Amino acid sequence: GDSVTQMEGPVTLSEEAFLTINCTYTATGYPSLFWYVQYPGEGLQLLLKATKADDKGSNKGFEATYRKETTSFHLEKGSVQVSDSAVYFCALSGKGYSTLTFGKGTMLLVSP
Amino acid sequence: GAVVSQHPSRVICKSGTSVKIECRSLDFQATTMFWYRQFPKKSLMLMATSNEGSKATYEQGVEKDKFLINHASLTLSTLTVTSAHPEDSSFYICSATSGSTDTQYFGPGTRLTVL
Numbered sequence: 561g562d563s564v565t566q567m568e569g570p571v572t573l574s575e576e577a578f579l580t581i582n583c584t585y586t587a588t589g590y591p592s593l594f595w596y597v598q599y600p601g602e603g604l605q606l607l608l609k610a611t612k613a614d615d616k617g618s619n620k621g622f623e624a625t626y627r628k629e630t631t632s633f634h635l636e637k638g639s640v641q642v643s644d645s646a647v648y649f650c651a652l653s654g655k656g657y658s659t660l661t662f663g664k665g666t667m668l669l670v671s672p
Numbered sequence: 673g674a675v676v677s678q679h680p681s682r683v684i685c686k687s688g689t690s691v692k693i694e695c696r697s698l699d700f701q702a703t704t705m706f707w708y709r710q711f712p713k714k715s716l717m718l719m720a721t722s723n724e725g726s727k728a729t730y731e732q733g734v735e736k737d738k739f740l741i742n743h744a745s746l747t748l749s750t751l752t753v754t755s756a757h758p759e760d761s762s763f764y765i766c767s768a769t770s771g772s773t774d775t776q777y778f779g780p781g782t783r784l785t786v787l
Contacts, residue, residue, distance in 0.1 A: 592774050592775075594775070596778070601781075601783075602780050602781060603676075603678070603765050603778040603779050603780040603781040604716075604765065604767075604778040605778065606775060606776075606777065606778075609775060611774075649715065649716070653774040653776075659706075659718070659721065660706075660718075660767075660776055662715045662716050663715065664714070664715045665714075665715050667713075
């Protein structure tokens with residue numbers, strides 16, 4: 561079945577550092593890929609998405625490129641801020657058009 | 673756009689009572705709504721999928737008689753935790769999607785504490 565694997569956290573960075581959170585997936589067909597962010601005590605917010613190979617999703621300085629050849633959708637940001645501290649979930653929609661399969665989440669902690 | 677609300681945001685109840693959580697799509701019609709449960713420092717576990725006007729589809733291991741889901745309109749779904757027990761304490765999150773997209777929009781979550 562479908563699955564998503566994310567790097568384990570927490571990822572601890574200083575402000576303005578470069579961020580990469582790895583995400584790889586296993587799916588049949590051509591899933592859409594998503595990154596969601598969850599701030600403490602809140603629900604999930606859609607950060608970005610990509611629907612086909614080589615698409616790049618971007619939002620708020622975050623980027624991720626849909627790489628079919630490596631089945632990856634790594635999240636990157638050039639310069640993180642303290643306010644980026646949150647848990648980041650990689651997900652795909654595959655089985656059943658809109659059902660999401662989530663990774664386990666990666667906590668990001670950014671210090672001043 | 674694509675705002676989903678949940679009510680209440682927090683609820684504390686006594687063991688044996690029932691609790692209803694509402695999930696509303698505020699600016700779009702949600703043909704499908706999802707209910708998730710999230711344990712501390714864990715990912716989201718899909719509990720059930722509901723389509724407006726039809727019975728919810730529950731994931732394996734989720735008791736449908738304990739977690740009653742109703743999706744009576746295109747903007748409202750409710751989750752009722754019946755005869756709640758302390759092990760039902762958790763963070764419950766709903767999401768919604770319209771028929772034209774595979775993107776789910778999430779509510780802010782409801783923290784349930786059963787004493």
